[in-house]
Amino acid sequence: MHDLSFFREHLDLYAAMAKNRAATLDLERFRALDRERRELITANEQLKAQRNKASDEIARLKKEKQDAGALIAEMKQVSERIKQADERIAALDAEQREFLLVIPNLPHSSVPVGASAADNKEVRRWGAPPKFDFTPKPHWEVGERAGILDLPAAAKITGARFAVYKGWGARLERALANFFLDVHTREHGYTEILPPFIVNTASLTAAGQLPKFAADLFKLQDTDYWLTPTAEVELHNLYRDETLTEEQLPLCVTAWTACFRSEAGAAGKDTRGILRQHQFQKVELFKFTHPEKSYEEHEKLVANAETILQKLGLHYRTVLLCTGDMGFASSKTYDIEVWLPSSNEFREISSCSNCEAFQARRAGIRFKPKAGGKNEFVHTLNGSGLAVGRTWIAVVENYQQADGSILIPEVLRPYMGVERIPAAG
RNA sequence: GGAGAGGUGUCUGAGCGGUUGAAAGAACUCGCCUCGAAAGCGAGCGUGGGGGAAACUCCACCGGGGGUUCGAAUCCCCCCCUCUCCGCCA
Numbered sequence: 431m432h433d434l435s436f437f438r439e440h441l442d443l444y445a446a447m448a449k450n451r452a453a454t455l456d457l458e459r460f461r462a463l464d465r466e467r468r469e470l471i472t473a474n475e476q477l478k479a480q481r482n483k484a485s486d487e488i489a490r491l492k493k494e495k496q497d498a499g500a501l502i503a504e505m506k507q508v509s510e511r512i513k514q515a516d517e518r519i520a521a522l523d524a525e526q527r528e529f530l531l532v533i534p535n536l537p538h539s540s541v542p543v544g545a546s547a548a549d550n551k552e553v554r555r556w557g558a559p560p561k562f563d564f565t566p567k568p569h570w571e572v573g574e575r576a577g578i579l580d581l582p583a584a585a586k587i588t589g590a591r592f593a594v595y596k597g598w599g600a601r602l603e604r605a606l607a608n609f610f611l612d613v614h615t616r617e618h619g620y621t622e623i624l625p626p627f628i629v630n631t632a633s634l635t636a637a638g639q640l641p642k643f644a645a646d647l648f649k650l651q652d653t654d655y656w657l658t659p660t661a662e663v664e665l666h667n668l669y670r671d672e673t674l675t676e677e678q679l680p681l682c683v684t685a686w687t688a689c690f691r692s693e694a695g696a697a698g699k700d701t702r703g704i705l706r707q708h709q710f711q712k713v714e715l716f717k718f719t720h721p722e723k724s725y726e727e728h729e730k731l732v733a734n735a736e737t738i739l740q741k742l743g744l745h746y747r748t749v750l751l752c753t754g755d756m757g758f759a760s761s762k763t764y765d766i767e768v769w770l771p772s773s774n775e776f777r778e779i780s781s782c783s784n785c786e787a788f789q790a791r792r793a794g795i796r797f798k799p800k801a802g803g804k805n806e807f808v809h810t811l812n813g814s815g816l817a818v819g820r821t822w823i824a825v826v827e828n829y830q831q832a833d834g835s836i837l838i839p840e841v842l843r844p845y846m847g848v849e850r851i852p853a854a855g
Numbered sequence: 856g857g858a859g860a861g862g863u864g865u866c867u868g869a870g871c872g873g874u875u876g877a878a879a880g881a882a883c884u885c886g887c888c889u890c891g892a893a894a895g896c897g898a899g900c901g902u903g904g905g906g907g908a909a910a911c912u913c914c915a916c917c918g919g920g921g922g923u924u925c926g927a928a929u930c931c932c933c934c935c936c937u938c939u940c941c942g943c944c945a
Contacts, residue, residue, distance in 0.1 A: 434904095468905085475905070475914045482914090485926045489873040498925080505925040673865095673902085796902095802884095805902080 431530050431792045438464060447536050450543050450753040460529060467522040474515040481508050531635070532642045535788040537753045538725075538762040544752030550765070551752070556736065557745035559769050564832045568772040569823040570703040572830045573599060576851055579704070590701075591693060591708045593819075598851040602825065602838075603711065605845035606818050607686045610713040610738055614815055618734045620684035620715060625664035627688050628655045633667040636793035638759035638785075645694045648708075657690035662812040665716035670793040674718065674808065676800040680727050681718040684815065686711065704819055705777065711818035717811040718795065721787065724809035725762075728784040732764045735780045735815040741841045744824050745769035747776055761786045766816075768824045779820045782813030 437444065441457050448455040484505050491498040542551050573579030578599025584592040595603050614620040631654050634640040639647065639659060648657040658664060665683050674681065689712050700706035715734060719727045732748065739746045751763040760783035767776035787807040790796070796805040829837040834853035838846050 471914085472905070478915085479913055481925075486874065488925060492873080502925040509925065 431527075431788065432533060432536075433787075433791060434526075434530070437530065443536065444533065447534070447753075450537065451534050451756070452545065452754055453534055455533065460526075463522060463526055463529070467519065467526060470515055470519050470522070474512060474519060477508055477512050477515070481505055481512065484508075528641070531792075534756075534758045535761050535785060537756065537760075538784070538786075540750075541756070541762050542750065542752045543754075545754040546752075547755050549752035550755055551750045553748050553750050553764070555745075555747040556740060557743065557769075559745050559771060559774075560828050562771065562832075566771040566827060566830060568703060569770075569826045572826050572834070572836065575834045576836060576853060578602070578826075578851065581704075591706065593704045593707060595822075598846075598848075599822075601846060602842075602851070603818060603822055605842050606821050606825070607711055607713060608845055609842055610815060610818070611684060611686055613738060613741065614684045614713070614715060614734060618682070618737075620682045620734075623661075623665060623668065623683050623685040625661060625668075625685055625687065627658050627690075629658045629663050629667070630654050631656070633663050633670070636670055637663045637666045637789055638757075638792065639663065642758065646692055648690050648692055658687060659691050660689050660812075661685040661687040661712065661714035662716060665714060665812070666789055666793060666795075666810055669718065669795050672795060673805055674795070674797040676720065676797050679718060679720045679797060679808065680723065683716050684713060685716075686713045686818075703823070705823060707819060710820075713815050713818065715782075715811075715813045715815040718790075718797075718808045719811060720797070721806060721809050724784050724786060724811060727809075728762065728764075728782065728811050731811050731813050731815075732766070732782045735766055735782060735813050738816050738821075739766065739768060739779070742821070742825065742839045744821075744828055746779070757781070757783060759783070759785045759788050761788065764813075768820070770824065770827050772827050777820065777823075779824065780814035780816045783811065785810045785812070 432444075437460075441460070444455060445457060447453075484501055488498045488501055488505070491501070542549060544550070567575075570579065570581065574581075576598070578596055580594040580596055583594040587594065611622055615622050628650065631640060634647070634656060647659055650656065664687070665685055668683065669681075688709055690709050693706060693708060696706055704710075715731055717727050717731060736746070736748065746766055746768045749765045749767060751760075751765060756763045763781060763783040765778050766780040766782070768779040769775075770777050786809050789810045790807040795808050795810070797808050798805050825839065825842075826836055829839065831837060831850070831853075836851040838849055838851065843849055
């Protein structure tokens with residue numbers, strides 16, 4: 431959400447942003463709404479001041495045993511007018527809030543302007559694609575052959591876009607999640623959090639998923655509960671409506687969770703294998719930072735995520751998303767894309783965003799400046815560190831062997847207890 | 856799920872219809888004292904919004920939302936959360 435007075439004074443900025451992000455924005459409607467609302471508030475506050483004065487006067491008169499009847503009668507009228515104005519203002523507030531809640535964040539000046547993923551900018555590349563003396567198979571074939579992935583079973587238990595991992599496959603998923611958490615907590619200074627996997631409407635609104643993207647989420651019937659689409663929601667809301675001290679910043683947390691997405695807009699896309707699932711595991715990185723340090727911290731966060739791929743020896747590239755491809759709440763986003771040899775392409779495995787004060791304002795997360803002065807909103811950053819399921823795919827595809835076995839990267843061996851997943855499963 | 860108790864400022868904790876934005880204590884900040892510190896003494900110390908160059912001033916906020924009233928932290932209703940006991944359960 432945007433700061434109201436900033437928004438009011440920089441409408442041109444938002445008009446330009448809407449164009450770059452392919453969003454629609456009816457500024458005339460805002461102007462009319464804003465004008466009416468402010469005029470009403472001013473007038474109403476004068477009435478309230480009058481009522482407050484009169485209340486004191488009534489109290490005084492009563493104490494002195496004098497008649498306050500006339501004043502009470504007059505205030506009865508005033509109160510009625512205040513009540514009507516309050517109702518109208520509440521309606522305008524709601525309307526204005528709805529208006530502001532669906533406007534995406536302003537992109538940072540370093541973000542390239544563009545319409546789609548085609549305009550994203552590759553900023554670096556690490557490693558090289560592995561060489562095979564055979565044709566590498568897609569992960570679902572390798573997984574099925576090794577007996578570590580059972581998609582028909584998942585279809586029976588639940589439905590499409592779900593997976594059953596078996597034996598070493600399940601072990602690999604668990605090993606990856608543990609490895610990620612260990613690296614981020616021991617080497618990168620994040621505090622581990624294990625949050626609920628179910629969140630409420632307020633949390634989703636604060637993080638930016640609602641009200642605009644309800645269709646992407648699973649909602650629990652007859653409750654205010656939703657399955658979390660990402661631990662970003664929980665981690666962000668850890669400090670909702672709280673004021674941190676400047677000394678606490680940057681506050682870095684990480685969490686492993688399951689994530690649930692309806693994938694409503696992805697019908698027919700990535701239907702083979704487990705690339706796009708309704709349920710997947712992810713280790714999330716999240717930072718609450720000082721506004722002046724957020725871009726510095728953003729680079730560090732991306733590096734923290736990249737470290738995991740380097741340790742796993744997986745070839746990847748890092749891409750700066752253009753205005754048209756960024757998420758709703760983000761000011762600047764890097765995607766990390768890992769190499770998948772079966773399709774000869776890079777696929778997203780992490781998305782790291784600086785949301786500046788956009789989410790903090792929605793959630794009321796401030797900090798008290800050391801030097802004194804007004805409390806300010808923190809900047810929030812989030813990123814996958816990494817998506818576990820997609821890393822599973824990358825390991826299985828990049829380390830598959832001609833005989834159907836899968837070599838385990840060195841760093842994972844302590845977690846797996848073996849050097850390779852045997853061909854037979 | 857049943858029965859009860861409770862949610863007030865950074866914390867503890869008063870208030871239970873009218874100078875209460877909120878007593879008191881603690882913490883914190885500044886000053887005095889001290890070689891320094893502790894104790895002591897004096898002063899300050901919530902958030903958001905409107906107006907003003909500023910001094911300052913107005914409005915809102917005592918879990919959330921409604922209601923009663925000239926006036927609500929205080930009375931009534933609904934909801935949420937916490938705690939205790941019982942039941943159930945991983």
